[in-house]
Amino acid sequence: MTDLLLYHAIPSRGTIVRWMLEEVGEPYEIKILNMEAGEHKQSEYLNVNPMGRVPALRHGDKVVTETAAICTYLADAFPGANLSVPVDSPLRADYYRWLFFGPVSAETALMWAALGDVKTDIDYKPFATVEDVAETLRGAVSGKDFIVGDHFTTADLIIGGTIFWGLELVPVLPKLPELVDYWSKIAERPAWKRTLEGNEKDKLV
Ligand SMILES: N[C@@H](CCC(=O)N[C@@H](CS)C(=O)NCC(=O)O)C(=O)O
The missing domain is CATH 3.40.30.10 (Glutaredoxin)
Structure with a gap:
């Protein structure tokens, strides 16, 4: 037990x-x-x-x-x-950012795209588009092995899992080379x- x-x-x-x-x-x-x-x-x-x-x-x-x-x-x-960064580290800001970006901004955009866009009369939405999410993630992981600092953290696990979902399981995320490259390195983890x-x-x- x-x-x-x-x-x-x-x-x-x-x-x-x-x-x-x-x-x-x-x-x-x-x-x-x-x-x-x-x-x-x-x-x-x-x-x-x-x-x-x-x-x-x-x-x-x-x-x-x-x-x-x-x-x-x-x-x-x-x-x-x-798998974290110390509470008093300046990296904590990025760590929190990506931990929340995954389930909130990215997941909402991916789910919405997967289900099919819903037309409304208003010209704004209370969440981002998949294109914006993809571009933001491209900037965050481009040329890097890890999204925060110099080692694998829970932020990589959350963002990596979200990218995996959007690229492979329900492929609604644009296949930007930076995202594919980042995920393919993470996917090698034992x-x-x-x-x-x-x-x-x-x-x-
Ligand atoms: N925000 C929750 C979502 C949990 C959730 O909705 N899980 C799905 C499976 S991935 C589920 O349990 N669905 C059951 C149902 O639709 O009846 C989380 O991140 O854990």
């Missing part, structure tokens, strides 16, 4: 948390939920996450939900993995490869 339990479904954003757990390197367990069968909407899981959404992480007697929050939490809970292998082994169909 370990302290860490990931509630996961394949495919889902739980893959990002699985990757984070692989990067952290602590023992963990996985509970695979069958979303086709609606297990994520049954009382056993609703007691964990009343939203009935995946993923969720149990750490001891605490539960964390929201993919980026879970990953940020793990980086702080296990500082030995060196923890990412173990994540894909684990998902392959655990998938229900």
Whole structure:
């Protein structure tokens, strides 16, 4: 019995948390939920996450939900993995920026593009376009191995995961060479490869 339990479904954003757990390197367990069968909407899981959404992480007697929050939490809970930047570092500004840019600005734009643009009478939207997101990310990762500082952090995991989603899973992100190059280097990480292998082994169909 370990302290860490990931509630996961394949495919889902739980893959990002699985990757984070692989990067952290602590023992963990996985509970695979069958979303086709609606297990994520049954009382056993609703007691964990009343939203009935995946993923969720149990750490001891605490539960964390929201993919980026879970990953940020793990980086702080296990500082030995060196997946964060110190609180008093000037890099903390960029670190926060990209941790939030992924799930807020980028994901919203990608989802909206994936679902098809909705026409409105107003000439502005409360979120960015995929083109703006792609250009912003191009500037952030161009010529760099890591989006913040000189080592891999949770910001790379969140932004990398978002780029992967937008380039490969639901390809709505422009295939800018800088984004492809950044993701192809990150995708070489052993923890990412173990994540894909684990998902392959655990998938229900
Ligand atoms: N903002 C949440 C989103 C969680 C979410 O919506 N997860 C999807 C799977 S990727 C889900 O559980 N969907 C269940 C459903 O639509 O019934 C996060 O980042 O964790």
